[in-house]
Amino acid sequence: MEYLYHRSSHSAYVLDEDITDTSEGLVYVADLKTSEIFTFGGSAAIIWCALEEPKNLEKIVEDVALAFEERPEVVRPGVESFLIDLVDRTLLEKSLAN
Amino acid sequence: MTEPQEVPLKARIHLSHAYFQKLTERNAIDILHIKGYAFGSDCYVAGRHSSDVDVLVRPSDVDRFMYLLVEDGWKIVTTFESGSIFNHASTVYHPMWGLADIHRYFPGLGYDDQAKAFEQLWSNRRYKEISHVPCAVPSLLDSRLLVVIHDGRNLAAGRTDTAYLRSFLSEDDWDQMRSRAQELEAELAFDAALSQIDMHRGEPYYLLWKSMSEDVPPYIGWLGRLQREKSLAGKAKVLKNIFIVNNDHLAMELGHQPSRAEVRAKFYGRFVALFKGGK
Numbered sequence: 001m002e003y004l005y006h007r008s009s010h011s012a013y014v015l016d017e018d019i020t021d022t023s024e025g026l027v028y029v030a031d032l033k034t035s036e037i038f039t040f041g042g043s044a045a046i047i048w049c050a051l052e053e054p055k056n057l058e059k060i061v062e063d064v065a066l067a068f069e070e071r072p073e074v075v076r077p078g079v080e081s082f083l084i085d086l087v088d089r090t091l092l093e094k095s096l097a098n
Numbered sequence: 099m100t101e102p103q104e105v106p107l108k109a110r111i112h113l114s115h116a117y118f119q120k121l122t123e124r125n126a127i128d129i130l131h132i133k134g135y136a137f138g139s140d141c142y143v144a145g146r147h148s149s150d151v152d153v154l155v156r157p158s159d160v161d162r163f164m165y166l167l168v169e170d171g172w173k174i175v176t177t178f179e180s181g182s183i184f185n186h187a188s189t190v191y192h193p194m195w196g197l198a199d200i201h202r203y204f205p206g207l208g209y210d211d212q213a214k215a216f217e218q219l220w221s222n223r224r225y226k227e228i229s230h231v232p233c234a235v236p237s238l239l240d241s242r243l244l245v246v247i248h249d250g251r252n253l254a255a256g257r258t259d260t261a262y263l264r265s266f267l268s269e270d271d272w273d274q275m276r277s278r279a280q281e282l283e284a285e286l287a288f289d290a291a292l293s294q295i296d297m298h299r300g301e302p303y304y305l306l307w308k309s310m311s312e313d314v315p316p317y318i319g320w321l322g323r324l325q326r327e328k329s330l331a332g333k334a335k336v337l338k339n340i341f342i343v344n345n346d347h348l349a350m351e352l353g354h355q356p357s358r359a360e361v362r363a364k365f366y367g368r369f370v371a372l373f374k375g376g377k
Binding site: 009010012013014016019020028030032033035036037038039 | 099100102104105106108109110112113116117120121170171192194195229230231
């Protein structure tokens with residue numbers, strides 16, 4: 001079974017490049033139900049930004065590998081772990097691909 | 099989770115707009131995001147900073163909205179009654195989201211029928227993405243009109259937002275705004291911002307707006323506030339508010355709960371100002 005990951009409807013985010021003149025590649029992600037804000041940098045920020053549209057694990061791994069000029073198998077464990085964490089926090093949702 | 103103080107204020111305010119939009123959607127409450135980053139560069143000079151969020155709530159939804167905010171961890175800093183002479187807004191605070199001004203009406207707009215005024219704005223609303231969440235804001239015309247009306251509460255030197263709009267809006271744009279001000283019963287405040295308030299001499303709220311938009315003795319403002327109240331009870335309340343120090347306001351001015359000495363100083367200071375004849 002293949003799953004697609006997408007941002008939950010109760011999340012919102014701001015890129016630091018949208019609010020400052022100097023960007024550190026950070027993303028501020030809010031859980032609007034729990035009033036928590038998380039700061040994502042590095043691969044976390046890339047994963048979040050990659051989810052402009054729903055994507056499966058392989059596509060997300062591919063995006064991160066490309067960004068860091070690494071082989072997909074190197075980045076895959078970290079990506080998978082992060083996605084599980086975000087789903088647990090309900091910042092992301094997982095649904096079956098059609 | 100990131101601690102609030104580690105999240106830049108601008109990011110928190112943008113995200114706070116999204117918070118209010120989602121909270122109200124979940125609970126079938128109508129709000130319009132106003133001023134600050136909601137109006138943005140459509141209305142304000144680039145680089146203008148905001149330190150809080152402003153929302154205008156449908157009058158019939160206000161009580162339920164305030165209840166939900168308190169349930170969700172917000173603290174009421176100033177009540178509607180203590181927040182301003184118009185009793186129009188309550189300031190609330192959340193440890194993560196910061197400060198917000200909750201407006202139950204917009205001073206200068208639709209004096210006697212706030213429900214109608216809100217509906218007029220609501221029916222022309224647009225949606226603007228803030229923090230990647232579509233948020234309900236007034237139409238572009240209404241947004242600019244609200245900016246001007248708000249400036250009607252400032253002395254001429256402080257009307258920088260209106261001056262900015264004057265710098266690029268055409269005569270046609272201003273004619274459209276005036277027509278819309280007529281529809282929204284906002285001409286008095288509109289003309290106050292344009293230094294034309296004396297055209298409205300004799301109207302019910304003339305003195306009140308004159309006292310805010312021009313440098314006049316404080317008693318003019320007191321008279322204006324008294325004139326605005328139709329009932330004896332309302333007038334008595336105004337008299338009380340004129341002479342009794344507003345502790346919430348003083349606390350915000352001082353940045354701490356005022357001492358008895360500070361309250362006394364504020365109380366007597368009013369009479370000094372009265373006798374000196376200045377603001």
